[in-house]
Amino acid sequence: MEIDYSNIKVIGFDADDTLWVNETYFRDAEAEFGKLLSQFETINQIDQELFKMELKNLPLYGYGIKGFVLSMVEMALEISNNTVSNNTIKAILDIGKDMINKPVELLDGVESVLKTLSESYRLIVITKGDLLDQERKLKQSGLLDYFHHIEVVSDKKEENYSNLLNHLDIKPSEFLMVGNSLKSDVLPLIHIKAQAIHVPFHTTWVHEQVTAQETNGKAYKTVQKLSDLLQFLK
Amino acid sequence: MEIDYSNIKVIGFDADDTLWVNETYFRDAEAEFGKLLSQFETINQIDQELFKMELKNLPLYGYGIKGFVLSMVEMALEISNNTVSNNTIKAILDIGKDMINKPVELLDGVESVLKTLSESYRLIVITKGDLLDQERKLKQSGLLDYFHHIEVVSDKKEENYSNLLNHLDIKPSEFLMVGNSLKSDVLPLIHIKAQAIHVPFHTTWVHEQVTAQETNGKAYKTVQKLSDLLQFLK
Known part of the structure; x- marks a missing residue:
């Protein structure tokens, strides 16, 4: 199935294990x-x-x-x-x-991907975890300038995404989420009719793992590294 | 000195020890x-x-x-x-x-004050502390419907307020902050040319205490309880 990204105006990035090692x-x-x-x-x-x-x-x-x-x-x-x-x-x-x-260790190609995408899309960060830690990592990362908005959420369920998109005035059909966790960054978005691209990290916390049944028939792409995004989005 | 609140359009409330016991x-x-x-x-x-x-x-x-x-x-x-x-x-x-x-214990008169003020002003919450804890308390408080926006910040310095007001498109001259901490809820606002009203709680963490020198000559009002706000704002 070909997925069409032509409606996408805003791209959300997970942070831990998507932008940097965690x-x-x-x-x-x-x-x-x-x-x-x-x-x-x-x-x-x-x-x-x-x-x-x-x-x-x-x-x-x-x-x-x-x-x-x-x-x-x-x-x-x-x-x-x-x-x-x-x-x-x-x-x-x-x-x-x-x-x-721990110092922030960016994953391969992150900065150049963000630089390219920021020319055509509004980029935001949606991350869970501790507010202070995430703010510190974002500051240290040197990536802050690429993002229009940073949101630290207490969880990444459908409701959290719906509320946030609503609050930021973003239509689900215009939103694409990119992240390493099927459970947190991909499936909830598909369920609220937004889009998602999965960029797996080499290790995933057991709590974030999902079954084949949960992903079955869901329309999302998986790419091996962040720079692969530039094949579909530019 | 009489303080003029006629420009105020948005009122920010601290949460801990302003809306509820903490x-x-x-x-x-x-x-x-x-x-x-x-x-x-x-x-x-x-x-x-x-x-x-x-x-x-x-x-x-x-x-x-x-x-x-x-x-x-x-x-x-x-x-x-x-x-x-x-x-x-x-x-x-x-x-x-x-x-x-701990269950959330609202301070005296909080709900009726918010109800009245929400008819004439946009109300927001600006609180520091743990994201999950603050979200849980807000939900439990039953006060969520009175607020247009909730912001949990990692600190409450001038910079945090300036960034937030900027992000929410609020002019400092139209913003009034209400809270129990001179250090966190009052002085930074005066410094960025917004307004503030101090509602002391009976106990203040040493870290939040300020010297007489820091408050000297600063234009803010102190009231004894939240419902006193209704004398100046309606």
């Missing part, structure tokens, strides 16, 4: 967390339990590093049966601070 | 934290050290409950010389979860 740092943090607690459980078990704890706390803490760190601390207490050392707790807090302090 | 919960949490660690230090000393820790971590964690909890955990390790029990760490995490789960 999930890799969470994977690294989980590996470090596993090592810190390896005396209590297998790395695999720790990984699974931490994921469950994150999901359990998600309604309270939302997305982002601070909630992740709080979940790691809680999991350390639980998995050690309340015998984890203060030094390990301190090490967990430090993992979080290191994550927050 | 700081009280932080004070309660600090008292509980002090009790948990009272074997290590005097309550007064714990209070002061926690405040220092919060300030130190503010550039990393920003405002909000999650950063506050992370600072409490770090302070517990430090003040106990790494001898604090796992049970105490767990109790600190629970203080945070309780704070997040």
Whole structure:
């Protein structure tokens, strides 16, 4: 099926793992967390339990590093049966601070793609996670000038997108979202009759994964890297 | 000096401690934290050290409950010389979860004031803190319908206000901010030539306090409760 992008006037970009590296740092943090607690459980078990704890706390803490760190601390207490050392707790807090302090590492070709597209489209950023972290990363990225609007949202469900497009006076038929998460950046847009292009990142958080059934028959394109966008949009 | 509000078209409201109770919960949490660690230090000393820790971590964690909890955990390790029990760490995490789960308690007269003012002005909310927490409180508050726009900002400095007013196409001369913090809700507005009305809450976080010198000669009104606004604005 050929997809027609000729109506598109506004392109929304996800930020984490679409414009810059992010999930890799969470994977690294989980590996470090596993090592810190390896005396209590297998790395695999720790990984699974931490994921469950994150999901359990998600309604309270939302997305982002601070909630992740709080979940790691809680999991350390639980998995050690309340015998984890203060030094390990301190090490967990430090993992979080290191994550927050990571320099922004742009993905390949991001800047030139944005530069080209910004000549023909209004570009916006729609990202979830911690407001302060995302603002800091955007500032550090040097990409701010390419965007007409930045929106940090608490979640990326259909309702969040509908409200935002409505608020920004953008018709769904004129909007294209670009991002690495089928669950957050692609499917909700198809459901509200906007368009989406999927640019997978090499690693995806389990929580963001979707089943083949959910994507079946949905009209979106997948490209391997951001610069492939320029084949359809210019 | 009489202040003229006849140009005002848009009124911005702070949320925490202006529309609903907030700081009280932080004070309660600090008292509980002090009790948990009272074997290590005097309550007064714990209070002061926690405040220092919060300030130190503010550039990393920003405002909000999650950063506050992370600072409490770090302070517990430090003040106990790494001898604090796992049970105490767990109790600190629970203080945070309780704070997040607190029901929204509107301040006196808020709803009727908003109802009246919304008939003559565009009302917006400008609040800092955690995006998810603030969205949840706004939803729970039942006040959403009175507001044209909600903005959760990472800080409330002149620059944040200027950018926001610019983005929303509001002239500073037509904007009035209402809030409980001189530092965050009043002085930055006066500095960018907008207006502000101060509605003090009975308790103010030390970080939000300002000196007499900073307020000297600044043209803003202080009222005792939100409903007093209706004396000047209708």
